[in-house]
Amino acid sequence: MDFSKLWLGYKQLEDCSKKRLIISCEHDLKDSAAVDELKNAAADMMPEAIVLWRSELFDDASYLIVLTVKPELSREEYDIAASDNITEICGGSDIGVLYGVYAFLRRTALEGRFVSFTEHHIPSQPLRMLNHWDNSDGSIERGYSGNSFFFRDGELVVDQRTVMYARLMASAGINATVINNVNVRGLAKHLLSESYADTLTELSELLRRYGIKLFICPDFAAPITVGGLESADPLDVNVINWWTQCCSRLFSSLPNLAGFLVKADSEGQPGPFAYGRDHADGANMLAKAVKPYGGTIIWRCFVYNCTQDWRDEKTDRARSAYDCFKPLDGKFDDNVILQVKNGPMDFQVREPVSPLFGAMDKTNLMAEFQLAQEYTGQQKHVVYLVPMIKEILAHKTHCKGENDEVGKIVCGVAAVANTGDDHCWTGTELAAANLYGYGRLLFDESLSAEQIAEEWIALTFGDDKEVHDKVLEILMESHKAYEDYTVPLGLGWMCKPNNHYGPDPWGYEFDRWGTYNRADRDAVGVERGPEGTGYSTQYSKELADLYGSVENCPDELLLFFHRVPYTHKLHSGKTVIQHIYDTHFEGFEKAEHFAALWDSLESKVDEKTFANVKERFNEQVRCAKEWRDIINCFFHRLSGIDDEKGRKIY
Ligand code: GCV
Numbered sequence: 001m002d003f004s005k006l007w008l009g010y011k012q013l014e015d016c017s018k019k020r021l022i023i024s025c026e027h028d029l030k031d032s033a034a035v036d037e038l039k040n041a042a043a044d045m046m047p048e049a050i051v052l053w054r055s056e057l058f059d060d061a062s063y064l065i066v067l068t069v070k071p072e073l074s075r076e077e078y079d080i081a082a083s084d085n086i087t088e089i090c091g092g093s094d095i096g097v098l099y100g101v102y103a104f105l106r107r108t109a110l111e112g113r114f115v116s117f118t119e120h121h122i123p124s125q126p127l128r129m130l131n132h133w134d135n136s137d138g139s140i141e142r143g144y145s146g147n148s149f150f151f152r153d154g155e156l157v158v159d160q161r162t163v164m165y166a167r168l169m170a171s172a173g174i175n176a177t178v179i180n181n182v183n184v185r186g187l188a189k190h191l192l193s194e195s196y197a198d199t200l201t202e203l204s205e206l207l208r209r210y211g212i213k214l215f216i217c218p219d220f221a222a223p224i225t226v227g228g229l230e231s232a233d234p235l236d237v238n239v240i241n242w243w244t245q246c247c248s249r250l251f252s253s254l255p256n257l258a259g260f261l262v263k264a265d266s267e268g269q270p271g272p273f274a275y276g277r278d279h280a281d282g283a284n285m286l287a288k289a290v291k292p293y294g295g296t297i298i299w300r301c302f303v304y305n306c307t308q309d310w311r312d313e314k315t316d317r318a319r320s321a322y323d324c325f326k327p328l329d330g331k332f333d334d335n336v337i338l339q340v341k342n343g344p345m346d347f348q349v350r351e352p353v354s355p356l357f358g359a360m361d362k363t364n365l366m367a368e369f370q371l372a373q374e375y376t377g378q379q380k381h382v383v384y385l386v387p388m389i390k391e392i393l394a395h396k397t398h399c400k401g402e403n404d405e406v407g408k409i410v411c412g413v414a415a416v417a418n419t420g421d422d423h424c425w426t427g428t429e430l431a432a433a434n435l436y437g438y439g440r441l442l443f444d445e446s447l448s449a450e451q452i453a454e455e456w457i458a459l460t461f462g463d464d465k466e467v468h469d470k471v472l473e474i475l476m477e478s479h480k481a482y483e484d485y486t487v488p489l490g491l492g493w494m495c496k497p498n499n500h501y502g503p504d505p506w507g508y509e510f511d512r513w514g515t516y517n518r519a520d521r522d523a524v525g526v527e528r529g530p531e532g533t534g535y536s537t538q539y540s541k542e543l544a545d546l547y548g549s550v551e552n553c554p555d556e557l558l559l560f561f562h563r564v565p566y567t568h569k570l571h572s573g574k575t576v577i578q579h580i581y582d583t584h585f586e587g588f589e590k591a592e593h594f595a596a597l598w599d600s601l602e603s604k605v606d607e608k609t610f611a612n613v614k615e616r617f618n619e620q621v622r623c624a625k626e627w628r629d630i631i632n633c634f635f636h637r638l639s640g641i642d643d644e645k646g647r648k649i650y
Helices: 033-045 094-111 160-172 187-191 196-207 237-253 280-292 317-328 386-393 427-442 447-460 465-485 541-548 555-561 576-599 607-639
Strands: 022-023 050-052 062-069 076-084 086-091 115-119 127-131 176-178 213-216 257-262 298-301 334-343 364-370 412-416
Touching: 022 033, 033 050, 033 094, 033 160, 033 317, 050 076, 062 094, 076 094, 086 094, 094 160, 094 447, 115 412, 127 364, 127 427, 160 196, 160 427, 176 412, 196 213, 196 298, 196 386, 237 280, 257 280, 280 317, 317 334, 364 386, 386 427, 386 447, 386 465, 386 555, 427 447, 427 607, 465 576, 465 607, 541 555, 555 576, 576 607
Parallel strands: 022 050, 022 062, 062 086, 127 176, 127 412, 176 213, 213 257, 257 298, 298 334, 334 364, 364 412
Antiparallel strands: 076 086, 076 115
């Protein structure tokens, strides 16, 4: 099968004097994933060495690894004590040991030899999840990396790639995955019935071996579409019985099934509103059905009116998740988690952090990000998202005293996956930095985005300094560059409708999706302060004061929160219009610079990767130019204000 091992493709160690790798462990661990990982790594790192079990053969030409489960450690916790000859790895369970093995192998791979170190770690976020938007026909909603490797031609697939997927995800720290699209379509009938039973069991067991809990998206209307009932009313006793039986069968045969992810009453998906019920009624009904099996219902808050009249200036999509869920705080069962998108709109390159994180004192919350770069260049543009994710998790809501950062409020984090069945899993090698970095950050929030990038570069490209420096520069500056040449000052959208790629400033302006920029000849932006839609008042007083006034609002969010004239002066000292012109010229130049940096690495990166990334950079530069010229031209024509530097604006 044609797929890359990504960061698990180990190189031979510099010092290969060891002729034996001896693994010593209790009987129970002998068949564990941890042992498999050591064997896999030994084949690459010490190709001459033989792997043995018997520690009495230990001598100077041997390297001994002792694996132990210590019940006093928590399940995912591990301890490593490594020296040049012996390493002891203890974990709270086979999964703690596995995480310890990955940490040991990562350190060994980065150093190129066995080194002495000790490490003790408990993962930062308890639930570290990927959401795949995969469909049964093999397509992936917002997928930019080929087709699904979970589903092919209507079948669920488990093969060598699935094994590699589990290894890659576990090594990055992921411990939960949702295998199908939240827009469930026909899949519920297979997932909830017997038709995938054997393969689903196989997949579930494979994932369990790597510490990855399985979640699926059911269809809220499954009692009708799968069960043949006339209603899916969450308070109807027949509906409740149907779900109870369905869950009993599913969870008894799949011990690693951890629950459901549900998109209800959102963008046309069925939900409790059809029966005059609210989201708590819907979520709690399912929560009770999965409760006997320790299951969890993850319920999405991405709920808004997607049939808005653009003339209606009162309705504000940004308000809707809070307006819908805040009144329900305290009404959800304890095995329900609300999944909140990082911003109030939809994964734009810049949005304020959702006010719901600070608003739900009595409800379990998760944050949702999108690694699939739907609005950030669709994996044709390089946009390293880890700095943004880190910044959002560190965002202070000013609502909960000391522990008021998003990362501390939530009990888990999910991200829409950016994977598919292409050779390098993510369409382009550089987008794999987001997959790796997301997992690593949730596993260890003390790491900086830069440290994670450096780790990923070394594991992916080796230790060449020029490659390291140039790829690091590209990654670390990529988000700003993309923001600069696309949508200014938090305005959002301005992309082509439906496929969300490339510029179209008025593409969504007169449409039903509630995503307007309201630009005219005098001013631009949506007034969301207290005098406008009032969205800013959904935050704590500190943030409401910050965002609610034009004077205080941070520049990068100004047009999200306020409608201002083009001549309005930013804190930077520039006018809004001049900022737009400058950032668009600078962002485009950055894209050209990234492409030139990559070109200069031709002799240092393998041919396939070089060509793949080069092709993407060609497209990024082309598209960045389009963004620059169309956005500048749009605002120039509307405002009639010239660029003070006299550059050509079409
Ligand atoms: C899965 C956006 C995307 C949709 C996606 C939706 C969601 O609107 O464009 O493709 O649907 O978000 O998060 O549910």
